[in-house]
Amino acid sequence: MKVRVERLTKHFGRTRAVDGISFGFESGQIVGFVGPNGAGKTTTLRILATLEEPTAGDAFVDGRSVTQYPEEIRREIGFVPDEMPIYADTTVVEYLDFFARAFGLSGRRRTAAIENVVEFTNLGDLRDKTLNALSRGMRQRVSLARALVHDPSLLLLDEPASGLDPRARIELRELLRQLAERGRTIFISSHILTELTEMCASVVIIEKGRLVESGKVHEVARRSAGGRSFAVRPVERLDDLVRFLLEWPTARNARAAGREARVELEGDDRDAAALLAELIRRGFSIAEFRPLQAGLEDVFLSVTKGDVQ
Amino acid sequence: MIATLGRRIAAAARAPNPVMLKELRQFVRSRALIGLLLLLLLALVSAIGFYALAEGVNQALGGGPKGDGANLFAILLGILFYGCLLVVPIWCAARFAAERSPTGLDLLHTTALTPGAIVRGKLYAGAVYALFIYGVAAPFLALTYLLRGIDLPTILFYTLASYFVVVLATQGAIFFGALPMSKVFRILVGVIIGLQTLFALPGILIGVLTEGDLGAADAKTWRGLLVALPFGLAAMALLQAAAAALIMPPAANRARPVRTTLAVIWALSGAAALLRGAIASDSDSLAAWLIFSAVAVIGMLLLAVGERTTPGPRIRESLPRHRLRRLLALPFTSGEIGGLLWALAVAALTPIVGLAGTAIVSNGPPRLDQQYLEFLGTLGIMALYVVGYALTVSFIHSRFSKFRWPRRLNGLLAVGLITIVGAVLSILGAVREDATGVPMAQPMNIFVSGQTRFRTQYFAVAGIFAALAVALNLPRLVRQWKAYRSDAPADSASVAPPAPPPLPPARNSGGAPG
Numbered sequence: 001m002k003v004r005v006e007r008l009t010k011h012f013g014r015t016r017a018v019d020g021i022s023f024g025f026e027s028g029q030i031v032g033f034v035g036p037n038g039a040g041k042t043t044t045l046r047i048l049a050t051l052e053e054p055t056a057g058d059a060f061v062d063g064r065s066v067t068q069y070p071e072e073i074r075r076e077i078g079f080v081p082d083e084m085p086i087y088a089d090t091t092v093v094e095y096l097d098f099f100a101r102a103f104g105l106s107g108r109r110r111t112a113a114i115e116n117v118v119e120f121t122n123l124g125d126l127r128d129k130t131l132n133a134l135s136r137g138m139r140q141r142v143s144l145a146r147a148l149v150h151d152p153s154l155l156l157l158d159e160p161a162s163g164l165d166p167r168a169r170i171e172l173r174e175l176l177r178q179l180a181e182r183g184r185t186i187f188i189s190s191h192i193l194t195e196l197t198e199m200c201a202s203v204v205i206i207e208k209g210r211l212v213e214s215g216k217v218h219e220v221a222r223r224s225a226g227g228r229s230f231a232v233r234p235v236e237r238l239d240d241l242v243r244f245l246l247e248w249p250t251a252r253n254a255r256a257a258g259r260e261a262r263v264e265l266e267g268d269d270r271d272a273a274a275l276l277a278e279l280i281r282r283g284f285s286i287a288e289f290r291p292l293q294a295g296l297e298d299v300f301l302s303v304t305k306g307d308v309q
Numbered sequence: 310m311i312a313t314l315g316r317r318i319a320a321a322a323r324a325p326n327p328v329m330l331k332e333l334r335q336f337v338r339s340r341a342l343i344g345l346l347l348l349l350l351l352a353l354v355s356a357i358g359f360y361a362l363a364e365g366v367n368q369a370l371g372g373g374p375k376g377d378g379a380n381l382f383a384i385l386l387g388i389l390f391y392g393c394l395l396v397v398p399i400w401c402a403a404r405f406a407a408e409r410s411p412t413g414l415d416l417l418h419t420t421a422l423t424p425g426a427i428v429r430g431k432l433y434a435g436a437v438y439a440l441f442i443y444g445v446a447a448p449f450l451a452l453t454y455l456l457r458g459i460d461l462p463t464i465l466f467y468t469l470a471s472y473f474v475v476v477l478a479t480q481g482a483i484f485f486g487a488l489p490m491s492k493v494f495r496i497l498v499g500v501i502i503g504l505q506t507l508f509a510l511p512g513i514l515i516g517v518l519t520e521g522d523l524g525a526a527d528a529k530t531w532r533g534l535l536v537a538l539p540f541g542l543a544a545m546a547l548l549q550a551a552a553a554a555l556i557m558p559p560a561a562n563r564a565r566p567v568r569t570t571l572a573v574i575w576a577l578s579g580a581a582a583l584l585r586g587a588i589a590s591d592s593d594s595l596a597a598w599l600i601f602s603a604v605a606v607i608g609m610l611l612l613a614v615g616e617r618t619t620p621g622p623r624i625r626e627s628l629p630r631h632r633l634r635r636l637l638a639l640p641f642t643s644g645e646i647g648g649l650l651w652a653l654a655v656a657a658l659t660p661i662v663g664l665a666g667t668a669i670v671s672n673g674p675p676r677l678d679q680q681y682l683e684f685l686g687t688l689g690i691m692a693l694y695v696v697g698y699a700l701t702v703s704f705i706h707s708r709f710s711k712f713r714w715p716r717r718l719n720g721l722l723a724v725g726l727i728t729i730v731g732a733v734l735s736i737l738g739a740v741r742e743d744a745t746g747v748p749m750a751q752p753m754n755i756f757v758s759g760q761t762r763f764r765t766q767y768f769a770v771a772g773i774f775a776a777l778a779v780a781l782n783l784p785r786l787v788r789q790w791k792a793y794r795s796d797a798p799a800d801s802a803s804v805a806p807p808a809p810p811p812l813p814p815a816r817n818s819g820g821a822p823g
Binding site for chain 1: 324330335420421559560
């Protein structure tokens with residue numbers, strides 16, 4: 001399963017919701033889709049889900065255009081919109097049965113598909129409860145089960161964790177990880193960046209409809225920071241250490257953070273090792289010298305300007 | 310053909326419409342609907358009780374003949390019919406309107422269900438629900454046979470006819486539920502239409518079917534049914550196509566179901582009108598068909614100017630690649646030029662088919678008399694005015710971008726313009742006539758197109774107005790045509806162009822086990 005978005009553009013009147021973005025990803029990944037409100041995330045997801053038609057450009061799922069072959073693409077994707085399911089007076093199993101039938105599953109195949117997703121999403125105890133009797137977290141699980149009932153290769157999730165309590169978020173995260181392990185491709189938009197940091201290997205960041213960054217999270221972080229960040233914890237003389245780091249030629253943005261110093265270093269591991277050796281030679285007692293993994297929040301704040309359309 | 314039909318029925322039995330199943334499951338769970346059903350049963354039992362009591366009193370007082378089954382049947386059928394007409398369409402429309410949220414439709418549009426299947430599912434559910442209610446009431450209706458005065462075929466006939474009206478009303482309500490408008494406006498319009506339907510339909514039904522005689526289904530009744538049934542079926546087909554078009558995604562060819570259905574209805578009704586004209590040797594049915602055709606053309610013109618100017622990629626992909634087939638597909642393709650061409654084709658074919666058909670069936674020259682020719686002229690003037698007004702609005706919309714309103718409102722604005730111009734000229738005409746005693750010609754006023762006194766002038770003005778509007782829009786329409794003609798779908802559509810390098814495969818998905 002390969003997903004490719006090519007110069008995708010969508011106008012709503014004079015508003016350019018999406019402005020020529022291109023990116024791609026492959027199967028077995030959880031890819032985060034990040035951007036401020038109004039950045040064009042939902043529009044992009046809706047185009048991928050065949051619900052909207054791009055003004056220009058196209059998106060391809062396994063080489064097939066979503067605009068030209070929407071019927072075929074729909075069998076390959078499971079879409080979880082940002083709103084909860086309706087049909088409040090149907091039971092969980094009836095709801096899943098409806099969508100299984102809507103995807104053309106029949107007979108034993110349908111029964112097996114429903115049982116599989118009920119088991120996977122751990123909805124067994126709730127199968128005969130009506131949707132209006134479920135909590136938001138439970139309904140989100142039902143929504144995920146619905147999106148999986150026809151066994152799609154690509155899952156598109158639009159803000160799935162919004163409004164969920166911490167337990168429900170953790171459960172959702174675990175389900176998505178398991179799906180990725182089973183080879184599903186998951187493209188997830190979310191505002192909860194800490195969640196995405198823990199889940200996603202790759203990230204696509206857009207702002208005002210334009211692509212700002214895309215790639216593996218740590219690579220994007222390195223690019224956006226201009227180098228790798230390190231934390232240096234001395235046993236004593238923190239102020240002297242910060243002053244030294246400020247004068248070090250390949251170091252930038254050296255600052256004290258609690259009991260340690262943070263610094264961005266240009267170059268590779270040799271440069272980092274050279275700095276450490278010099279610190280020791282100068283008599284600093286270094287208790288810890290470690291690279292910092294930049295979170296999506298840091299990346300997001302550094303690459304976006306907070307503009308909305 | 311029978312084998313194909315059999316296979317289709319078998320397939321439908323194996324895989325019933327999912328929307329219908331869902332609706333029926335929800336119905337079974339609905340306490341309100343079960344309560345209403347019990348209420349209906351109570352009303353039927355009470356009606357029988359009261360009727361028996363009244364008859365008993367009547368007999369005791371030495372009144373008329375013994376109880377008449379036809380009277381009781383009329384009462385029971387009335388209760389059943391009105392009860393169903395109140396409950397089933399409103400239930401279906403309310404549910405559809407509630408589910409017509411963006412999320413609800415989005416989820417359905419990401420499945421393999423077509424918009425037509427969604428609308429059909431809703432209709433089937435309403436029909437099954439109504440059938441359930443009728444089934445519950447059937448023993449009561451059959452009981453009236455034992456009281457004499459009515460035979461079983463008549464009971465069956467009227468029960469089925471009223472059931473058909475309930476199903477038709479349900480389809481109308483589903484169309485209404487599919488309209489994209491606010492809840493308040495929907496309720497307001499729904500109440501007005503609902504009340505009108507509620508009071509008008511039974512009268513029309515009984516009038517058409519019995520011509521006032523409810524006792525035994527005779528030849529007149531069957532003739533009435535023969536007239537009413539095709540109208541009902543045509544209305545149902547059109548409402549279903551329109552409802553499906555309303556819930557289609559914006560990228561789809563929304564015009565196709567409506568224009569195709571309307572074209573089929575237009576052709577079949579034209580053939581039926583000619584046939585009836587030949588048999589009955591009069592032009593009444595042909596005149597009715599001309600009115601229907603004029604309404605269809607005017608409606609399509611107003612809708613067309615609100616449509617998109619270029620087909621999107623999804624529509625382009627669905628178009629035939631063969632040049633001639635592509636041209637023939639244009640009137641059935643979403644877009645301004647397609648809608649205008651559809652209207653133009655029907656407007657041109659209607660009088661030709663009408664005149665030629667009349668000549669054929671009468672074995673001689675066309676038999677349209679002066680009255681019908683004048684009538685045809687009035688419809689022509691009206692259509693020309695609509696062309697002028699609709700294209701003027703479309704021209705202003707395309708030319709003056711500062712005053713740009715949503716394109717879909719063009720038809721509505723054209724109606725507004727027609728109404729305003731008509732109202733102003735009518736008032737001026739009335740004032741002038743009061744003052745001078747001489748009627749004033751009101752060119753550009755569509756509502757006086759039938760005035761024979763100024764017919765030539767009106768025809769000339771409407772013709773010039775329409776021609777000017779077409780001339781103003783011609784460059785734009787030619788551009789649309791060229792864009793449509795040249796939009797050949799890519800042969801290598803399934804092969805994506807060279808792409809940017811994909812994101813590298815995941816080595817570490819955030820500490821996922823295994």
